[in-house]
Amino acid sequence: xxxxxxxxxxxxxxxxVREKVFLARIAxxxxxxxxxxxxxxxxxxxxxxxxxxxxxxxxxxxxxxxDISVTTVSQGQTKATTEIGATSSGIYELDVGTYKxxxxxxxxxxxxxxxxxxVSLYSVADSSKVQIFYTKPIGKMLVRDDNGEPVIxxxxxxxxxxxxxxxxxxxxxxxAHLSVVACWGSYSGEGLDHTTPITFGTASQAEQNSENYxxxxxxxxxxxxxxxxxxxxxxxxxxxxxxxxxxxxxNTENQQExxx
Numbered sequence: 001x002x003x004x005x006x007x008x009x010x011x012x013x014x015x016x017v018r019e020k021v022f023l024a025r026i027a028x029x030x031x032x033x034x035x036x037x038x039x040x041x042x043x044x045x046x047x048x049x050x051x052x053x054x055x056x057x058x059x060x061x062x063x064x065x066x067d068i069s070v071t072t073v074s075q076g077q078t079k080a081t082t083e084i085g086a087t088s089s090g091i092y093e094l095d096v097g098t099y100k101x102x103x104x105x106x107x108x109x110x111x112x113x114x115x116x117x118x119v120s121l122y123s124v125a126d127s128s129k130v131q132i133f134y135t136k137p138i139g140k141m142l143v144r145d146d147n148g149e150p151v152i153x154x155x156x157x158x159x160x161x162x163x164x165x166x167x168x169x170x171x172x173x174x175x176a177h178l179s180v181v182a183c184w185g186s187y188s189g190e191g192l193d194h195t196t197p198i199t200f201g202t203a204s205q206a207e208q209n210s211e212n213y214x215x216x217x218x219x220x221x222x223x224x225x226x227x228x229x230x231x232x233x234x235x236x237x238x239x240x241x242x243x244x245x246x247x248x249x250x251n252t253e254n255q256q257e258x259x260x
Contacts, residue, residue: 009021009024009025062112062184063110063111063112063184064111064112064115064182064183064184065106065111065182066103066104066105066106066115066117066138066180066182067103067104067105067106068086068101068102068103068180069083069100069101069102069104070083070084070086070092070094070099070100070101070102070170070178071083071084071099071100071102072084072097072098072099072100073097073098073099073100073169084099090179090180091177091178091179092177092178092179093124093175093177094170094172094175094176094177094178095172095175096172096173096174096175097172098169098170098171098172099169099170099171099172100167100168100169100170101119101167101168101169101170101178101180101198102165102166102167102168103117103135103138103165103166103167103168103180104138104164104165105138105139105164105165112139112184113139113140114137114139114140114141114184114185114186115137115138115139115182115183115184115185115186116134116135116136116137116138116182116183116185116186116187116191117134117135117138117180117181117182117183118132118133118134118135118180118181118183119132119133119134119135119168119178119179119180119192119198120132120133120178120179120180120181121133121170121172121176121177121178121198121200121201122176122177123174123175123176123200123201124174124175124176124177125174125175129201131200133192133198134187134189134191134192135166135168135187135191135192136163136166136187136191136192136193137163137186137187137191138163138164138165138166139162139163139164140160140161140162141160141161141162141163141186142158142159142160142186143158143159143160143161166193166194167194168192168194168196168197168198169197169198170197170198170199170200171197171198171199171200172200172201173199173200173201173202174200174201174202176200176201
């Protein structure tokens with residue numbers, strides 16, 4: 001190796017550069033330059049022609065919906081319980097009366113485990129009169145104590161409970177429209193429970209007068225100790241008793257005798 005170096009690469013002191021040494025060094029430089037250019041060319045080609053492909057994957061987000069049922073509440077034997085159907089836009093048209101609203105989480109694995117419902121009622125006569133109620137969780141929910149803190153079991157894990165259906169009593173005092181929107185997640189405020197009835201609207205003036213009249217009669221009977229309805233006829237302000245009429249006639253006769 002040393003002999004090869006001395007013949008083609010060594011430049012002797014105080015002597016001219018030999019031709020074969022000069023050509024060998026020039027050839028070596030050109031080879032290194034070509035090598036670097038080829039490396040850069042291959043790197044650029046690989047960078048701009050790279051194509052990464054993979055099989056397509058379907059990613060779906062959580063969905064949440066509820067089965068809604070609105071039925072009338074039977075009153076004795078005079079009114080049968082019937083189910084109210086929704087319009088094409090999902091609106092329930094309610095007349096004056098009492099209804100039962102049932103919200104159920106379907107048995108569908110694609111449905112999110114936790115959610116709640118937003119119940120909206122608005123008057124037909126006055127569209128500005130709107131009331132919105134929010135329910136407690138329907139589905140899997142975190143159990144909390146009286147202070148609102150999550151309940152932790154013996155293993156240090158949170159405790160969950162299942163409530164896949166909730167029923168509400170809806171009392172409508174004027175014609176109204178009802179709509180229900182299912183919402184994924186949990187409501188941060190105080191939600192409605194099945195023990196809390198929903199009341200919407202005010203009774204008509206005739207119904208209010210009738211109720212007030214009945215309440216007044218009941219109070220009067222209670223104060224007087226009577227169980228029957230009180231006599232609603234009252235004497236006029238100008239009506240006088242017979243004794244008062246006799247006294248007034250006697251005074252008139254005495255006055256006439258005095259004048260004569």
